Amino acid sequence: MKSRNLLLGAAVIALGFTSCKDEKATEAEKKVDTYVVYVDSIGNVAEADAKTNWEAIDASYQMRINDAEAALENLKDKEKAQERIDASKAKYAALRDKMQDDMEVKEEVSSTPAPVNSKQQLRNALFGQGKIGDDMNFSWVNKDNIHSVYQQFIHTAEDNKDSYSREDWDEIKLMYEALDSRKNTVEKEGLSSEDNRKIAGLKFKFAPMLKVNRMGAKSEEMRDAKQ
Structure with a gap:
């Protein structure tokens, strides 16, 4: 009887660990999905609005990429998740570079003194x-x-x-x-x-x-x- 109780206890604990791991994995997948979706959403923002709010966009991006990379530890298929993260990183970097180039050109134009009559x-x-x-x-x-x-x-x-x-x-x-x-x-x-x-x-x-x-x-x- 005692042995049976011990086995049942071990099974319950094992199920608890499994459930905990599943929850962590699910949460981790959500964080990766949230990051990927966020990067995709930036590309749909009107360019003028993105330039105006770029600091807020970048701050939100940094928070999501940190969460996504930390979540990798709780995923079974880390390589596939890493590939998704890397693809979104490249997409964001291209968008960021374009925005920065455009803003630098605008700043140069605005800082150029008007010709004196x-x-x-x-x-x-x-x-x-x-x-x-x-x-x-x-x-x-x-x-x-x-x-x-x-x-x-x-x-x-x-x-x-x-x-x-x-x-x-x-x-x-x-x-x-x-x-x-x-x-x-x-x-x-x-x-x-x-x-x-x-x-x-x-x-x-x-x-x-x-x-x-x-x-x-x-x-x-x-x-x-x-x-």
Whole structure:
């Protein structure tokens, strides 16, 4: 009787182990299937959506591949499962490389600076790189730097006067008047009498030069148009 009970106990334990192994194998197969299906599903996602959410997609992928590879230990046919995993790995790698290449190209294009138009090039030369844009904001000009701003503006215009077109001189006149308008504000903010005197000297020399060269450029343009 005792022997029979021992045999029955051993059988129950054996069935328990078998059942446990079957459950682990079933769970392992599910994890491999989940991984393979997930990789296939990525290929069906719209490319624009995939690029936008690529970090989340890749994080989810890493979790599933880790689960699938860990599940191999509980599978009978490990080689077949490994082949499925490797095939999905290759599919994912190809998709990932394509996405990364496309995103790098997009990043390069977006980071490429737009070509600077001739008007902005002129402003950069007269005031400094990027100091004056389309907003015509002169708030950066103050009582401490306005004299040097006039110096750069006027000396640059004088040095390049022979190369300016009529449109350039119109732009220079516009910028010059805007700078003068800013000077009126700066004077009330404590512009020193010495700097004010130096600016007056620069303006005294520049004003007639601006007028003569602007008129000359217009006359030359009219002459070229008639020819």
